[in-house]
Amino acid sequence: MFDSLKKKLQQGVKKLTKKVADKEDLSFEQEEQFLHEKTVEVEQVIKEEPEKIEEEKEAEEHFEAEPPPETKEPVQEETLADRELPEPKETMEDEVIKKEEKLEKRGFLKKVRGIPAKVREKELSPGDIDEFISDIESDLIYSNVALNAIDSFKEALKKELVDQKIKRGKTQEVLQEAFEKSLLKIVDQGSVDLDSLPKPTTLLFLGFNGSGKTTSTAKVAHHLQNQGKKVVLAAADTFRAASIEQLEVHGKKLKAKVIKHQYGSDAAAVVFDAKKHAKANKIDYVLADTAGRTHVDKNLIDELKKVVRVNKPDLKVLVIDSLTGNDAVEQAVLFDKAVGVDAILLTKLDVNKKGGSILSVSWAIKKPVLFLGTGQDYKDLVAFKPKEFVKELLE
Ligand SMILES: Nc1nc2c(ncn2[C@@H]2O[C@H](COP(=O)(O)OP(=O)(O)O)[C@@H](O)[C@H]2O)c(=O)[nH]1
Ligand SMILES: [Mg+2]
Numbered sequence: 556m557f558d559s560l561k562k563k564l565q566q567g568v569k570k571l572t573k574k575v576a577d578k579e580d581l582s583f584e585q586e587e588q589f590l591h592e593k594t595v596e597v598e599q600v601i602k603e604e605p606e607k608i609e610e611e612k613e614a615e616e617h618f619e620a621e622p623p624p625e626t627k628e629p630v631q632e633e634t635l636a637d638r639e640l641p642e643p644k645e646t647m648e649d650e651v652i653k654k655e656e657k658l659e660k661r662g663f664l665k666k667v668r669g670i671p672a673k674v675r676e677k678e679l680s681p682g683d684i685d686e687f688i689s690d691i692e693s694d695l696i697y698s699n700v701a702l703n704a705i706d707s708f709k710e711a712l713k714k715e716l717v718d719q720k721i722k723r724g725k726t727q728e729v730l731q732e733a734f735e736k737s738l739l740k741i742v743d744q745g746s747v748d749l750d751s752l753p754k755p756t757t758l759l760f761l762g763f764n765g766s767g768k769t770t771s772t773a774k775v776a777h778h779l780q781n782q783g784k785k786v787v788l789a790a791a792d793t794f795r796a797a798s799i800e801q802l803e804v805h806g807k808k809l810k811a812k813v814i815k816h817q818y819g820s821d822a823a824a825v826v827f828d829a830k831k832h833a834k835a836n837k838i839d840y841v842l843a844d845t846a847g848r849t850h851v852d853k854n855l856i857d858e859l860k861k862v863v864r865v866n867k868p869d870l871k872v873l874v875i876d877s878l879t880g881n882d883a884v885e886q887a888v889l890f891d892k893a894v895g896v897d898a899i900l901l902t903k904l905d906v907n908k909k910g911g912s913i914l915s916v917s918w919a920i921k922k923p924v925l926f927l928g929t930g931q932d933y934k935d936l937v938a939f940k941p942k943e944f945v946k947e948l949l950e
Pocket of ligand 2: 768769770792798844845
């Protein structure tokens, strides 16, 4: 699943890692030169302040002579533990640090600032992040990540990374974490606990034609039955030819009752009857399939509004075909405006390797993704977990 997005993001982490590595990196000679200058500087201070050094030294010797070794030890340990020890290979850096530590003990740290950040740490500027995002933007768009989701991702990355001191050898780790957190901000739009909703719970499946509403209604029924729940199906697509029969086929396979009326009849009444049936028979869930609509189907949108008004479903699940790519956002906004969407079910992720619509749709309407459809069988339904999704994208 979502192989393309995964690949693009992983390339992104690599590119940014390289950017950090290239950043203000001193060549070996420059580094040697720099450390040499630092050593001279340190020695200069020692030379210029001989009395002070003497005083300190005396005080230190005096101090060393006085207390028993147990009390002296922790003081030394604490100072060392506070310091970031240099990587072992850099012997010159080692030397400077040793001198620096000596001076620190004598209160000279303010004068000699030690090895500055540019040798041991690096920073990214907002401009670096902008540049990096514009590098990978077209890849992300290709993977169906919408522009506003990309922008938000960029801002989140800036918050995570700008002004953060990135230590040598830790770049990959720091970036990985920043990517994870930033992606999670986009995709973690809360969660839905079906068990906690009042029973019987009515789930209304809505979306465009062919998005996978009927199939998903049946898959969710199967999923709930596997958890020992009782379900009834409502054939509230009274519009499309053969839709009632399609749901009946599923009902038969799943051994679940299907409540149906005539074609052309009032969809709201079908759901109403299904709810009544559920209450009377102690059934946990009413799963209502509805007719597919588009923004031009004003009548069908009005009908959907009526279904919602009359039945007050506990969860309006928007079914979106991930293959619709960047149109998915438009669809999501349309339905959310019309009736208010509570959760998202994205289908056909077995066919669509891009996966960016998961980010785009949930970010566009700030609603959680509940399930992913990953095939045509009942078992091809995955409960969506934002953290796992993000981990998988970046692992
Ligand atoms: N590969 C694949 N096909 C799916 C998935 N979900 C639905 N479909 C197929 O998409 C087509 C339309 O589905 P349907 O449930 O009739 O859509 P509806 O018009 O929204 O009710 C059918 O051929 C389904 O088998 C999925 O997750 N993966
Ligand atoms: Mg259908």
